[in-house]
Every structure is written in C-alpha cells, then in structure tokens.
Amino acid sequence: MDYRFAGRVEQLQSSVVRDILKLTQGNEIISFAGGLPAEELFPTEAIRQAADRVFESGRSALQYGLTEGYLPLREQLSARMAAKGMQADPGEIILTTGSQQAIDLAARVLTEPGDVVLVENPTYLASLQIFSLAGLRPVPAQSDAEGIDLEDAERIIRQERPKLVYIVPTFGNPTGRVWSEQRRRGLLELCRKYGVLIIEDDPYGEIKFDEKAHFPTIASLEGKTQDSHVIYTSSFSKIAAPALRTGWAVADRRIISMMAKAKQASDLHSSSLDQQTLYQLLRGFDLDAHIRTISDAYGSRMREMQALLLKQAWSGVSWVEPQGGMFLWLELPDGLDAEALLRCSVKKGVAFVPGSPFYAAEPQRNRARLNFTHCGGERMAAGIERLSEALGEFMART
Amino acid sequence: MDYRFAGRVEQLQSSVVRDILKLTQGNEIISFAGGLPAEELFPTEAIRQAADRVFESGRSALQYGLTEGYLPLREQLSARMAAKGMQADPGEIILTTGSQQAIDLAARVLTEPGDVVLVENPTYLASLQIFSLAGLRPVPAQSDAEGIDLEDAERIIRQERPKLVYIVPTFGNPTGRVWSEQRRRGLLELCRKYGVLIIEDDPYGEIKFDEKAHFPTIASLEGKTQDSHVIYTSSFSKIAAPALRTGWAVADRRIISMMAKAKQASDLHSSSLDQQTLYQLLRGFDLDAHIRTISDAYGSRMREMQALLLKQAWSGVSWVEPQGGMFLWLELPDGLDAEALLRCSVKKGVAFVPGSPFYAAEPQRNRARLNFTHCGGERMAAGIERLSEALGEFMART
Incomplete structure (x- = not known):
C-alpha cells in the first residue's frame, strides 16, 4: 500500500x-x-525501596491517575521550587513524560503552524524537532558566552513577532553555556515589554560544579507564576534516573490547564508508577x-x-x-x-x-x-x- | 499577561x-x-516481584531507552500477537504511553489539518479529542449491532476521501458492541479497494466473557503487517495495570518508523521502568x-x-x-x-x-x-x- x-x-x-x-x-x-x-x-537501591513502598501503599497505586500528575509529587515539587525562589502551587504544575513532553505540550497549545519561535543558536536539537513537528519557524538570535544578544533578540521580536522564546540559560545543551544575570533580566524585560512567553528549559540547572555558584532562573526573576511570562520546564532524568521518565512544567494555571487538555488527548497521563516512586524517593532519600x-x-x-x-x-x-x-x-x-x-x-x-x-x-x-x-x-x-x-x-x- | x-x-x-x-x-x-x-x-504481588527483577538486572535498567521501546518486550509482544493470528516482528511494533498515545502518534504522522477520519457513531471520545487536537474532521458512519454499515461507510469513503478509518470492533467503547466477522471483512475489503488505512483500536478484545468465543481482529484478517491496511493498537492497562501506562501499535515498518520520529520529538520514549517491569512480568507470570x-x-x-x-x-x-x-x-x-x-x-x-x-x-x-x-x-x-x-x-x- x-x-x-x-x-x-x-x-x-x-x-x-x-x-x-x-x-x-x-x-x-x-x-x-x-x-x-x-x-x-x-540511586538504584533507594529507588527500589521507594518502588516497594508504592506497592505496599495499596492496590489503588496501580490504577489510572490524574492527567496533571500525582498530586503528592506536585506538592513536593512546589516545595522544591519555592526553595529555589519559584512560587508555584500544585495547580500551577503539570507532570509530563520527561521535560521533552512539557515543551511539546507547550508548543502544541500556544502556537499555530507558521508561528515563529525565537531560539538561541545553537540550541537543543530535540526542541528544534518539536518546533518542526508543530510546523513552527525557529528564528535564531545571535548568542555569545554571556547568553543571547539582547539587541538581536529585540530586533527579531519586533520584526518577527514570535509566539514563544525557547532558551536553556543554565548549562545549555549543546554549549554548556551559562547566561549572565544581566542577560536573564534583559530578556525577561524584553518579553514583558512585547508580551512574549519564554519557555525556560532547565534540565541541567542543579548540576553545578561549584556548590556556591548561583544562577537565578528567569522564572525566579519573574517572581510569580500567576500572569508569568515564563513556562519553566525541568526533569528528574538527570538528578534521579531517566528510566522514571518524569519531567514537569510550571506556568500560570491557564496554561497548565490547556496543557492538561492536550495531554489528556495525547496519552491520558504519564506513568503513575514512576510518579509515585519519585514521591516515595523524595520522602525517604536526601535528593539534594x-x-x-x-x-x-x-x-x-x-x-x-x-x-x-x-x-x-x-x-x-x-x-x-x-x-x-x-x-x-x-x-x-x-x-x-x-x-x-x-x-x-x-x-x-x-x-x-x-x-x-x-x-x-x-x-x-x-x-x-x-x-x-x-x-x-x-x-x-x-x-x-x-x-x-x-x-x-x-x-x-x- | x-x-x-x-x-x-x-x-x-x-x-x-x-x-x-x-x-x-x-x-x-x-x-x-x-x-x-x-x-x-x-496482580500487584507479581508486578512487585517483576519490578524487583528489573532493579536486580543492573544499573543500566534505569538509563535512557529506545524511542521504539524496550526490545525484549516487543519480542514478547510479537509472540503474543502471533498466537492471535497477527504476524509482526519487533520492528513492526512501537511501545507507547497507553494505546491513547499510539492513536495520537498515528494521527499526527498520517494526517494534515482538515483531513477526514471515518468513525463509528458513537465512538471512543478520547479519540475524538485526538482528532480534534489534530484539526481533523470526524465523519460518522451509521452503525448497528453488527458493526458499521458498509454501504454508508462506502458512501462516505467515496464522498469524503477519509485519510483514516478509526474503529473499536471488539467490545467497543462506549457501546460494548462486537462486530460480526462479515462486517470486519467487508470494511477491510472497502479499505483495500479505496486505499484507506484503518486504525483498529483493541484495548478490550481479550476481555471476553465466553472463553471459546472468537472475534478475529481485522489485523488478523489482513494476515500480514507489511503493506497492511491496518494499524492495530492495544494496551496492557486493562489486562495488567493502568499505572504501568504501556500500550503499543503494530503496523507496517514505514508507519512505525514515522511514529517513532514523532514520538522522539514528543517525549523521547515512554517509561522504561514500566516496560521492563512488564517484560519481567510476562516471563514469570501466566498473563493469559x-x-x-x-x-x-x-x-x-x-x-x-x-x-x-x-x-x-x-x-x-x-x-x-x-x-x-x-x-x-x-x-x-x-x-x-x-x-x-x-x-x-x-x-x-x-x-x-x-x-x-x-x-x-x-x-x-x-x-x-x-x-x-x-x-x-x-x-x-x-x-x-x-x-x-x-x-x-x-x-x-x-
């Protein structure tokens, strides 16, 4: 055929x-x-014990779960986010199959084919694939060791009116680059001025070689989740284990609710065995x-x-x-x-x-x-x- | 904002x-x-033991996996499919987050916005949501207790030129209806004649109250997977446990390969802890x-x-x-x-x-x-x- x-x-x-x-x-x-x-x-042994506690928690552990994800894990994430200067309640968090799916869902609910996404050059290639699958046109801004070039970014925002800005400001993939705080604040200002949403993809931010170094997330600079210009995405893949395939997005609840609608159609929900295992892991194990x-x-x-x-x-x-x-x-x-x-x-x-x-x-x-x-x-x-x-x-x- | x-x-x-x-x-x-x-x-205890064997199998069990899914589980599925008269090798199978995602990926790779999907009336509502999210136009054919009305289906196929036919022929959702073999063969003939692909969604087919009753899948009537007119989807959610969120699709390898490309962009892969747990479950437990x-x-x-x-x-x-x-x-x-x-x-x-x-x-x-x-x-x-x-x-x- x-x-x-x-x-x-x-x-x-x-x-x-x-x-x-x-x-x-x-x-x-x-x-x-x-x-x-x-x-x-x-932490294989700790994950194994966590999974054991899930099986002990009762038969409903193996039942269908909520599209938004396992509530107790969202509560824990809310506390972890707060410790990093990001205020988000569980209704402003959605659990996804890795942060990859969080970016895909954000793109699916916020764009129409033909829309422009402003990106760093180079940027994470699997996100370029998401944009390509959604029929979007990625337009790269010049970048240097400090992050995105703000003048070039403003020029593109004015000329191309992007629907989204996609960035990995902390230990970017592929460059490993860290944006300066000035560039972070500058981009946020630009996006406030022109009303553009930022997807801040942060799967690596916690893996810093100097414990004392501090790189504020753009979401923390925005300082609130309601009415925020930032959709923050991250994942347990690098800090716990990839096989548990659990990422998340933090955003205004209107966006989270739209992402949940799209996720409901896409896969109903992500593995709740994984989500419950991570919840049990965070209770009994010092993740930090x-x-x-x-x-x-x-x-x-x-x-x-x-x-x-x-x-x-x-x-x-x-x-x-x-x-x-x-x-x-x-x-x-x-x-x-x-x-x-x-x-x-x-x-x-x-x-x-x-x-x-x-x-x-x-x-x-x-x-x-x-x-x-x-x-x-x-x-x-x-x-x-x-x-x-x-x-x-x-x-x-x- | x-x-x-x-x-x-x-x-x-x-x-x-x-x-x-x-x-x-x-x-x-x-x-x-x-x-x-x-x-x-x-089978909570059997699943718990299966998960234990995954943790014992070595640290790489918690690493990233293949987009197409855990190969040993696809090999087991290939054998299970063969026992039901469907020949498919592991390269003709993709593992997904429930069968919901299998249908979503098939729709994403095979349609353009505005395309028509022929459906039963009524049909599974979460599939209607998939079609809506993809911008498709579902056109329902008349159905009765025997299944879809073949004359009405042919009329629609000629008039509307649907890209896909979506059906749940065995214990349909919501009706619980079972198609007669004559309607199954008739629809397959129509789709061969007009070159239309069928998504045969079969999450309930194994849950039959009379053990001896036999309802051949349309995929088994097609008799081959290469060049097949059928994309067959099913899931472990109803026969093992929903929390393990593992479904699959069987189709010609060109379709599976396109679905894998789209899945790579969507979420890289589904939970490999779940997939490995199911593999271990199928080894040590009589699922039938x-x-x-x-x-x-x-x-x-x-x-x-x-x-x-x-x-x-x-x-x-x-x-x-x-x-x-x-x-x-x-x-x-x-x-x-x-x-x-x-x-x-x-x-x-x-x-x-x-x-x-x-x-x-x-x-x-x-x-x-x-x-x-x-x-x-x-x-x-x-x-x-x-x-x-x-x-x-x-x-x-x-």
Whole structure:
C-alpha cells in the first residue's frame, strides 16, 4: 500500500543523537554522544525501596491517575521550587513524560503552524524537532558566552513577532553555556515589554560544579507564576534516573490547564508508577545530597576530559570550560566537517554529536558536542585516544 | 499577561469522563463513570516481584531507552500477537504511553489539518479529542449491532476521501458492541479497494466473557503487517495495570518508523521502568490465566449489574447484553437528557458518563455508559439504587 505521511513529519530529521545511540547499543563503541547520566551513580537501591513502598501503599497505586500528575509529587515539587525562589502551587504544575513532553505540550497549545519561535543558536536539537513537528519557524538570535544578544533578540521580536522564546540559560545543551544575570533580566524585560512567553528549559540547572555558584532562573526573576511570562520546564532524568521518565512544567494555571487538555488527548497521563516512586524517593532519600554527589563526580569527569584534551594538544581546537551540566562543546579547526569526522570516528570505535543539527540556521560545521558524564577513567581516556587518531587521520586526508 | 492559545486547543472539550473522575476522587460518590479495571484483581504481588527483577538486572535498567521501546518486550509482544493470528516482528511494533498515545502518534504522522477520519457513531471520545487536537474532521458512519454499515461507510469513503478509518470492533467503547466477522471483512475489503488505512483500536478484545468465543481482529484478517491496511493498537492497562501506562501499535515498518520520529520529538520514549517491569512480568507470570480470571470476574459483574437493572424494571430503558469489555450502554426513555440526569445523580452520590460526547455528530442525548468492572457487590447495588432514585425523581420532575 502507498502510505502518505504528513509533510511536516516527512521533513523531520531523526535525531542524530538518538540514531547514534541506536547504532552504538550493545556495541564496542565508546560513546560521548548521548546525554547519558552515569549509571553507577544512580540511586538504584533507594529507588527500589521507594518502588516497594508504592506497592505496599495499596492496590489503588496501580490504577489510572490524574492527567496533571500525582498530586503528592506536585506538592513536593512546589516545595522544591519555592526553595529555589519559584512560587508555584500544585495547580500551577503539570507532570509530563520527561521535560521533552512539557515543551511539546507547550508548543502544541500556544502556537499555530507558521508561528515563529525565537531560539538561541545553537540550541537543543530535540526542541528544534518539536518546533518542526508543530510546523513552527525557529528564528535564531545571535548568542555569545554571556547568553543571547539582547539587541538581536529585540530586533527579531519586533520584526518577527514570535509566539514563544525557547532558551536553556543554565548549562545549555549543546554549549554548556551559562547566561549572565544581566542577560536573564534583559530578556525577561524584553518579553514583558512585547508580551512574549519564554519557555525556560532547565534540565541541567542543579548540576553545578561549584556548590556556591548561583544562577537565578528567569522564572525566579519573574517572581510569580500567576500572569508569568515564563513556562519553566525541568526533569528528574538527570538528578534521579531517566528510566522514571518524569519531567514537569510550571506556568500560570491557564496554561497548565490547556496543557492538561492536550495531554489528556495525547496519552491520558504519564506513568503513575514512576510518579509515585519519585514521591516515595523524595520522602525517604536526601535528593539534594545526591545532586551534590553527582555534581561533584561530573565536575571531576569534566576536568578529567579537559586534561585528556589538553594532553592531545590538537591545534586549532578550543572550548570554554563548563561550570555545570553534561557537555563540552568543541570548536574544531576552520573548514573541518564534524559529520565527516564522526563517520571516521565511529570506525575507530568512538562517537560524539556533530554540531550542525543544533543550529536553526547558519550551522557551524566545525563544532562537536562531547558528553563527559557517562564514562570516565580508562574508558574516557581510550575514547579520547580514538578520537585523536580519527582527527589525525582525518586531517591528514583533507 | 494575555495568553493566546491555539484555536484547536481552545475548542477542545475536556473529557467528561476524566472531569467526573476528578470530581469524584476521594469522594463518597459511587462511580460507574471511569473505564477503571477492578483494583482488587491487579496482580500487584507479581508486578512487585517483576519490578524487583528489573532493579536486580543492573544499573543500566534505569538509563535512557529506545524511542521504539524496550526490545525484549516487543519480542514478547510479537509472540503474543502471533498466537492471535497477527504476524509482526519487533520492528513492526512501537511501545507507547497507553494505546491513547499510539492513536495520537498515528494521527499526527498520517494526517494534515482538515483531513477526514471515518468513525463509528458513537465512538471512543478520547479519540475524538485526538482528532480534534489534530484539526481533523470526524465523519460518522451509521452503525448497528453488527458493526458499521458498509454501504454508508462506502458512501462516505467515496464522498469524503477519509485519510483514516478509526474503529473499536471488539467490545467497543462506549457501546460494548462486537462486530460480526462479515462486517470486519467487508470494511477491510472497502479499505483495500479505496486505499484507506484503518486504525483498529483493541484495548478490550481479550476481555471476553465466553472463553471459546472468537472475534478475529481485522489485523488478523489482513494476515500480514507489511503493506497492511491496518494499524492495530492495544494496551496492557486493562489486562495488567493502568499505572504501568504501556500500550503499543503494530503496523507496517514505514508507519512505525514515522511514529517513532514523532514520538522522539514528543517525549523521547515512554517509561522504561514500566516496560521492563512488564517484560519481567510476562516471563514469570501466566498473563493469559490472569486474563481468564479477570474476564470471568467481569462477566459475573456484568450479569450482577444486569440483574440489578432488571430488578428496577425502569420503563423505557434498554440495553444489549455485552459479551466482553467493561461497559453497559443504556438507552434511556426518549427525550430524557442524560447530562441533566447525571447532575441529579451526582447529588444522590452516583456517577456515569452521559452518551452525547461519544457522538461525532447527531448525538443521542438519552444514552448513558455504565462501567461494571470497577465495583461490585453492595457498592454496585447501592449505586444502582441511587441511580434509580435519581431517575425516579428526574422523571417525576420532567
């Protein structure tokens, strides 16, 4: 039979990251590609005990749940948000299948095909896929080490009238970049002035290498959730475990209620076994101490990877040292095509994500994203050796 | 701030079923409204042991998984499908957050706004919401106790050129109806002739009261998955537990691959803790024996409800005895508005779902859907008593 697919889906590029993840599953490839947390740091025993408490809590634990998500977990999240300067009651929170779904639902309820979304350049590629699936037009603003360029952002807001601004201001994916407070305040001012909503995507914000560093979320600068210009999204995937697939959005209750309507049609609700397990985990386990443990471990791994890279002394390769998150963003020599380098690297047994799919426009082909959280020690050292071989061979050839 | 929502979302009616579910949570209302399985029959201990085996299987159990879903569970499903006459290899199966998401993804990848979907009248209301969110136009064909009227379906296919046909041919929601084999074959022939895809939604098909009864799925009549005219969807929610939120679709691999692309953008993947738990459950637990147990119990409850209804001897109220599934579909006296009756009933402490939201057009206002699986015994008897009071009072008033 001749199947006819929707145009916007035919055009959708499959995520390079996930396609590589698929290729490398069960393979001997050392992968710096996926945004994978370190498995040996998962609080497996605590999660197992939490799940046990769910099963003990009675048979209704396995029944259908609310579309908005398990209320006791939303109550806990409300308290966690408050501790970070964000006031949101449980009715201003929706639980989703990862923060990915929170962004998808926000896009589905707030836009019509053809609408513009203002984004950083580069930005998180799976969000670019959401926008593409929704038929939106992402328009990138210039960005530098401090964050988005406010003048360029204002020019685009005036010219293109975007429906949404999508940003990852703290330890961005792919760049690992942290916005300055001035840029955060500046963007919020702009969005207040022109009445534009911001999706502040913050899956990595708690993974900071310097415990004392403080990067206020834009949602906390807005200072209220009612009538807020910010839809804040985050996830338990990086701070607890990805398999529990639980993210959330915080926004004005009119937005949350519309997202719940769309979610009801999309999947009725996310796994309530996962949500109840997280609720039980948060009751009996010091999640903040655990976040400190993984952040310290990831900081060490980042420094380990940096030392290995410095040892290679590749000419024309540079990066900015990340202050948190999971990624190191390499700038390779001018003219080097990271996708071609990837093909060569995979033959040597190492993978990373080439930079171009992260750009909504004007892709920089000589960028590469390396994940430093998933493997360390000898495996990381061997991976960087293989990458070095590939780079050497590749540069000799071209 | 003035939030502007997408038109198709503003129009979306919140599901009456779920809104009632929300109102009745923690309340003293006896609810025949939700499509809830019986909690006391959940295989809680077996699921708990299965989850334990997942935690024992190693730390990578809590890592990110594949968008298509956990491969060993897809392999088990492939074997289960084969036992029911449907040949599908794991690459022709995608795991989703309930079958609801399978239908949503199929609609997202196969239609453009404005496209027509041919449906039964009445049909599953949460699917009508999916179509509404996708901007589709559902066109209902006449249906009777045997299934869809083939002449009317052909007329609509010729006139409206639908992109999809959506049906629940076995123990439909809300009617509980079972299509005859002749109608199943007839619709498949029509769809072959005109090149139209069928979504065969089958969440209830295994819950049949007569073990020996055989209702072949349309997918099994098609006899192959490659080049098939059928997208078959089902779920573990009714046969294992809803909290595990795992459904699936079986279709030609080109369709599965497009659905995976859309799913990647929507939520990366569904809970892999749930999927792995189901895999472990299927290894160590006789799911078919469990399905027999719940089907027998539900058959008894259906007969129990039927006896209670007969005892009331309401004049002008009729129904067709269901052969499986979870619902009894009441036809109330002419002119009686079931939504008004619901408001009166909720005051008496009993809830059901009024029929009109299940109709894509020409709603029959004097229909009501009663769930007979969630509560039995004294609670069911008290619920029917309250409903009787409401009906008596309501009819005296009007």
